[in-house]
Amino acid sequence: xxxxxxxxxxxxxxxxxxxxxxxxxxxxxxxxxxxxxxxxxxxxxxxxxxxxxxxxxxxxxxxxxxxxxxxxxxxxxxxxxxxxxxxxxxxxxxxxxxxxxxxxxxxxxxxxxxxxxxxxxxxxxxxxxxxxxxxxxxxxxxxxxxxxxxxxxxxxxxxxxxxxxxxxxxxxxxxxxxxxxxxxxxxxxxxxxxxxxxxxxxxxxxxxxxxxxxxxxxxxxxxxxxxxxxxxxxxxxxxxxxxxxxxxxxxxxxxxxxxxxxxxxxxxxxxxxxxxxxxxxxxxxxxxxxxxxxxxxxxxxxxxxxxxxxxxxxxxxxxx
Amino acid sequence: xxxxxxxxxxxxxxxxxxxxxxxxxxxxxxxxxxxxxxxxxxxxxxxxxxxxxxxxxxxxxxxxxxxxxxxxxxxxxxxxxxxxxxxxxxxxxxxxxxxxxxxxxxxxxxxxxxxxxxxxxxxxxxxxxxxxxxxxxxxxxxxxxxxxxxxxxxxxxxxxxxxxxxxxxxxxxxxxxxxxxxxxxxxxxxxxxxxxxxxxxxxxxxxxxxxxxxxxxxxxxxxxxxxxxxxxxxxxxxxxxxxxxxxxxxxxxxxxxxxxxxxxxxxxxxxxxxxxxxxxxxxxxxxxxxxxxxxxxxxxxxxxxxxxxxxxxxxxxxxxxxxxxxxxxxxxxxxxxxxxxxxxxxxxxxxxxxxxxxxxxxxxxxxxxxxxxxxxxxxxxxxxxxxxxxxxxxxxxxxxxxxxxxxxxxxxxxxxxxxxxxxxxxxxxxxxxxxxxxxxxxxxxxxxxxxxxxxxxxxxxxxxxxxxxxxxxxxxxxxxxxxxxxxxxxxxxxxxxxx
Numbered sequence: 028x029x030x031x032x033x034x035x036x037x038x039x040x041x042x043x044x045x046x047x048x049x050x051x052x053x054x055x056x057x058x059x060x061x062x063x064x065x066x067x068x069x070x071x072x073x074x075x076x077x078x079x080x081x082x083x084x085x086x087x088x089x090x091x092x093x094x095x096x097x098x099x100x101x102x103x104x105x106x107x108x109x110x111x112x113x114x115x116x117x118x119x120x121x122x123x124x125x126x127x128x129x130x131x132x133x134x135x136x137x138x139x140x141x142x143x144x145x146x147x148x149x150x151x152x153x154x155x156x157x158x159x160x161x162x163x164x165x166x167x168x169x170x171x172x173x174x175x176x177x178x179x180x181x182x183x184x185x186x187x188x189x190x191x192x193x194x195x196x197x198x199x200x201x202x203x204x205x206x207x208x209x210x211x212x213x214x215x216x217x218x219x220x221x222x223x224x225x226x227x228x229x230x231x232x233x234x235x236x237x238x239x240x241x242x243x244x245x246x247x248x249x250x251x252x253x254x255x256x257x258x259x260x261x262x263x264x265x266x267x268x269x270x271x272x273x274x275x276x277x278x279x280x281x282x283x284x285x286x287x288x289x290x291x292x293x294x295x296x297x298x299x300x301x302x303x304x305x306x307x308x309x310x311x312x313x314x315x316x317x318x319x320x321x322x323x324x325x326x327x328x329x330x331x332x333x334x335x336x337x338x339x340x341x342x343x344x345x346x347x
Numbered sequence: 348x349x350x351x352x353x354x355x356x357x358x359x360x361x362x363x364x365x366x367x368x369x370x371x372x373x374x375x376x377x378x379x380x381x382x383x384x385x386x387x388x389x390x391x392x393x394x395x396x397x398x399x400x401x402x403x404x405x406x407x408x409x410x411x412x413x414x415x416x417x418x419x420x421x422x423x424x425x426x427x428x429x430x431x432x433x434x435x436x437x438x439x440x441x442x443x444x445x446x447x448x449x450x451x452x453x454x455x456x457x458x459x460x461x462x463x464x465x466x467x468x469x470x471x472x473x474x475x476x477x478x479x480x481x482x483x484x485x486x487x488x489x490x491x492x493x494x495x496x497x498x499x500x501x502x503x504x505x506x507x508x509x510x511x512x513x514x515x516x517x518x519x520x521x522x523x524x525x526x527x528x529x530x531x532x533x534x535x536x537x538x539x540x541x542x543x544x545x546x547x548x549x550x551x552x553x554x555x556x557x558x559x560x561x562x563x564x565x566x567x568x569x570x571x572x573x574x575x576x577x578x579x580x581x582x583x584x585x586x587x588x589x590x591x592x593x594x595x596x597x598x599x600x601x602x603x604x605x606x607x608x609x610x611x612x613x614x615x616x617x618x619x620x621x622x623x624x625x626x627x628x629x630x631x632x633x634x635x636x637x638x639x640x641x642x643x644x645x646x647x648x649x650x651x652x653x654x655x656x657x658x659x660x661x662x663x664x665x666x667x668x669x670x671x672x673x674x675x676x677x678x679x680x681x682x683x684x685x686x687x688x689x690x691x692x693x694x695x696x697x698x699x700x701x702x703x704x705x706x707x708x709x710x711x712x713x714x715x716x717x718x719x720x721x722x723x724x725x726x727x728x729x730x731x732x733x734x735x736x737x738x739x740x741x742x743x744x745x746x747x748x749x750x751x752x753x754x755x756x757x758x759x760x761x762x763x764x765x766x767x768x769x770x771x772x773x774x775x776x777x778x779x780x781x782x783x784x785x786x787x788x789x790x791x792x793x794x795x796x797x798x799x800x801x802x803x804x805x806x807x808x809x810x811x812x813x814x815x816x817x818x819x820x821x822x823x824x825x826x827x828x829x830x831x832x833x834x835x836x837x838x839x840x841x842x843x844x845x846x
Binding site: 206209210211212215216218219222223225226227228229230231232233285289290 | 645647667668669670671672677679684685686687688689690691695698699700702706709710711
């Protein structure tokens, strides 16, 4: 056997997966509260929302793009869901569908500006993030919309076989994204574009169309995350999505997505998101002073990516 | 005692012996030709000479010192890579002295005026036609090439200068500028190691030579004592007739493609026919507009006027994806920018074009893709340690073969080769010529854009010459003198009547 282990280690996900397992095992040993079904449910539910945004962001990053408006997009979609259901009295299913479609529409705006005017997505989305976030405040004046129908709350609070519903939805989205990226021509086109957009165009790949579709998909996933968060909270909070900007980018990088594009996958990015979620979780369980939490979680993220970089360098030398 | 001497040198990588038992003697005041096919071990040897890699066995002596013991010995060896590695958005002077540790502008603070003054003396010595304050992005390619060489020589301790294909992007006149610089180095009692696949240049500038093949030294001696055929035989290990021609041997048929009055950003009013059974050559200087014409037909660049018909039907312009879908492929001169996906594996790089073969009911089938790619690797003789290796780890020739194999797998109707043999060794060149010939004989429309007249003469049935965006002539290769072609390329006396 030119051993299964070396094949496994050669997989680019190996480094981040090892880190994930190590942190999981350490956390279980350190805190008796970590590996309880209650805490696991909390962890999974928390991971679900930021995970959906991470899937979209990591796919854009593989293309070499970045959307900094995904967080406020999610927040605005949550608010829109509230407006549709409470203020306009729409049927909940219709309202949620419209809110997610609205997220896709916001993504479409970003995508059209990037592809038609050749704008730099990072800078553009700083601008559109300001607009979307501002629209949120104009609509809500900073006040949450209450009175969300209890019928939709199952989507945020319910379980399927003991697994939180949002987590199941996130896994389904991850499965679809992983399948598309690894098993379909469209996915291969994404990697090709992220590696070398000129060469992709020379091969007849419709580069702009792929980019546009991905902005729309990422927007819809952010909208979905926002809507599920409303179902979870039972109110449409204007602050939804505030923490969905940098964490998905950090998670993607930890999970092996290159900031320059062309490498990585949403699966690795979700592993990265899992690492960040566990770190934040254990800090709380450990009773670290809130003033210190930023320093501790930041330091662990730095350690995690350093470990990954070192292990990768070691492996590459081995296989050169 | 030679200034730089290597004995019994070997370098092993896991599973591969990259170099074995190599001897090399570099003497001051002489140009040493380092010859070998792509993948013969030249790059590994250069890395060891410059200290970027360490040998597994053997001895290196630079001026009698062992650089493995005393790394300061490496300082007398400078290397200029084939690719331009300049900072495009910085000035000529800044590029010259980066990282500012050896220029004499003095002090710890950046003294712009002293830097510019000092740069001026280098620019004059190397005949660089640019001002020290110009941005590198704005100076010509040949000036950039010379600037790279000048940068290496700002090192006062330098005695040996290694030039890796310094002329591959240059025209003949520009090559002479590089040669002047090389002769100046020799006069200053430096040694130059010259790596090139262009035989003409090797015999013009070379004093001594060493040939590597499959990681071993096969021959060395004085260039004056050998012929071009000897050198090629030493590199390839077999006899390759250099004057074989590869012009298709079938009767020329009707037109596959007709181009009428095509204009674009850097060319005007281009009209020609591509006929079945021929290879149509395009000759011209760098910047004559040949690539732009081809890229506009392909749809990558915008055409502002004119029309193209293929098999009598209107051909859609400005949309490369429709061109590909309709069976036209353009293989760019710029492999790095337009050809490969550097961070993806060889398998993924080839797989991107053959989804019809690899798609199963559950998406792309790994097994089918492996089989299809294995076949292409075998058919085109691509040398690789495995299809999972990143394509950027392959040699240039093997990357080019992968790109051609990928293109052929789509069974194109029209194939445009733009400088397909740039930086590629002679054996691979002949393989590419053979592929083009077979394609043309099978009825595929083949266009060859090349700056090498010998290459065009060997392959093309007909040659169209371009000068500053215009067609200046059309010639039947078999009945035209090289001088006539050169005249048309330089825009003097376009003799269309010579057909």
